[in-house]
Amino acid sequence: MRHCTLIPSMARARSPEKRNAILDAAVQEIATAGLGAPTAKIAGRAGVAEGTLFTYFASKDELLNQLYVELKSEVYTRMNAEFPDKASLQRRAWHIWSTYLGWAVAFPKKRKVSVQLHLSDVVSAETRAQIAGQRGATDATIAELGERLALRGLPEGFAAAAMSAMQEATMDFITKQPRRREELIEKAFAVFWRLFR
Amino acid sequence: MRHCTLIPSMARARSPEKRNAILDAAVQEIATAGLGAPTAKIAGRAGVAEGTLFTYFASKDELLNQLYVELKSEVYTRMNAEFPDKASLQRRAWHIWSTYLGWAVAFPKKRKVSVQLHLSDVVSAETRAQIAGQRGATDATIAELGERLALRGLPEGFAAAAMSAMQEATMDFITKQPRRREELIEKAFAVFWRLFR
């Protein structure tokens, strides 16, 4: 009979599975209970001990910031995949518009949490900067849209803000009428696009 | 002949000043600390004892609901005052647009708190219904805007949501460049109006 402790501590890297389990659990809990969701519950749902959560994230704030980064990355990854770089501005704008709304429809809880984090001030300026750096291919398109509005005297970034705001408004209606989802995404884009014609 | 005995020997009337002081303090505290702002701090800033807050509001939830009603009333009161009923749709839309942004610029903390309350679920359905009933003169205009988008297949209420969304986007830029406030309000409206042309 061998002593188990004789097996050298394998120095496993902190398992990414557990990290993801915690982030997923956080989404679920926060979607239902808000940002005040207790870390104990998050850990519980993730199937790890209360204390374990703090070996993966130094504090709740840290967890929240990383969660925000994760959610935004997920969106930008989707967006940058198969980005139609060469297409017309309208087609590229449509890609951004529909990809985001597609994600939001597919993962309503993630979107809900993302919005909450966006508005809260637990998300630090550093985190927000870090995310801005991940926009990748979308950046050029957003910038082009911005230029069109700049011609009308609006500041840089206004186009991005307007798009984001209109997307959220659209999502609210999709939540109420999920069946009309595809139709609403298209029609709302048609209206949105008028801003730039 | 007046009845004297009918006037009960009153202790002290519950003063509207104190009520307002509490609501004001709540705005300040919540703007800085979020909806989790402690009632003790709110009371403290209002210059009343911890317990006094609860003679004016049965619970923190109640306070939050009434605060939301108060903030929305303030906006609608402004909006309905001198509402240009007979003017063109565009001019009426402009009235709503500029009145709201004017208020938001004048009281950025109130606006911040109002948005937070709007998104939170401490604000009950009853409260929301009560507010809807105060929209008054703006309602017809919003409905007219809605009809225009309805022609393009979007649901009722989408116009209102879009306006609100664009206003918030605009506000975010005004916060960053307060000097250009008037200009931004006008130019953003010009862009916004394209949705309906």
Next chain:
Amino acid sequence: MRHCTLIPSMARARSPEKRNAILDAAVQEIATAGLGAPTAKIAGRAGVAEGTLFTYFASKDELLNQLYVELKSEVYTRMNAEFPDKASLQRRAWHIWSTYLGWAVAFPKKRKVSVQLHLSDVVSAETRAQIAGQRGATDATIAELGERLALRGLPEGFAAAAMSAMQEATMDFITKQPRRREELIEKAFAVFWRLFR
């Protein structure tokens, strides 16, 4: 038109009606909410202001003590009325037994409150002494019962305690089967009386 204040303040004695209203209200509230029933609720039910309660009773403890005295007086008054001084010991014991249970059946809330006060330690030793002095005609009978048990080596007062305890036990069953009320009172007495035969 005369000034009402010109009528000299009549220095009305503190109205016994109000005092009684407060005591009655206290019974109702305490029966439902226990001794922790708030003075504000008691005052409310009595139809007087919160502060008024404290012009009739210096403190909540004071109110509770006086309430206990009042309830006990009520019982002793009933008991001493038409007390069959000349009857046999058994008949006199029966008078005490049935009068108390009759009262308890008629005013279950008063009985409930009385028991709660009896067990609590808000009722001071002085109050308890004061009540003891009101037993009047029953005293001799209780003492006689006590003597019978004294012959069997039990301390003075044991009979009274036993009677009281058995009465409460009986009441608990009457509460469960109110229809059998009269029967239970009689049969329980028959059993109780065996202690003294």
Next chain:
Amino acid sequence: MRHCTLIPSMARARSPEKRNAILDAAVQEIATAGLGAPTAKIAGRAGVAEGTLFTYFASKDELLNQLYVELKSEVYTRMNAEFPDKASLQRRAWHIWSTYLGWAVAFPKKRKVSVQLHLSDVVSAETRAQIAGQRGATDATIAELGERLALRGLPEGFAAAAMSAMQEATMDFITKQPRRREELIEKAFAVFWRLFR
């Protein structure tokens, strides 16, 4: 071959000692201050932090219910140990009588708290049912006593209530004359027994 990995690396087991310390402290505090005794004081006397109490008991009510179960179990355990199943009814009744009073004399505070809990309505019906299921050997004897009184037209359970009532009356005198304890227990039983002869 034993599996080592199956034994989870435990933090610290919830110690029965601490649980008992809290229950003991509760007895002390409640005996002095009543059921309103603050949880903070109970925790303090138990030598644990305020919050710790709530890792052992979900709420104050829960603590109170478990305390009642504990106290009653203690009594029934004593009673069922060496219960003279084969003895005469009188001897068995005496066993119950003297065991309870022996416990009450040995732990007057526990008895006081037990009585308070019995009368209060923080003790749920479930808890009462759970306790009823622990009566074990005493049950048959109590039932036999009940039958005797049933012959005289009294409801089932009356005997138990009467015994309990007389025991409490007896305890009150023992508290005043602790020296005569053994004698009082015996003599009071002799009188009590007359109810069944």
Next chain:
DNA sequence: GATGAATGAGGTTTCATTCAT
């Protein structure tokens, strides 16, 4: 690294009592 018991500051709310009116 993983665990979960332990901590105690801090949150909301209640309530006996006071006192200006």
Next chain:
DNA sequence: TATGAATGAAACCTCATTCAT
């Protein structure tokens, strides 16, 4: 005398974080 707003000390309970195991 009557009133009820005002008070602030507790009360119960939650929860992020620590640390012995």
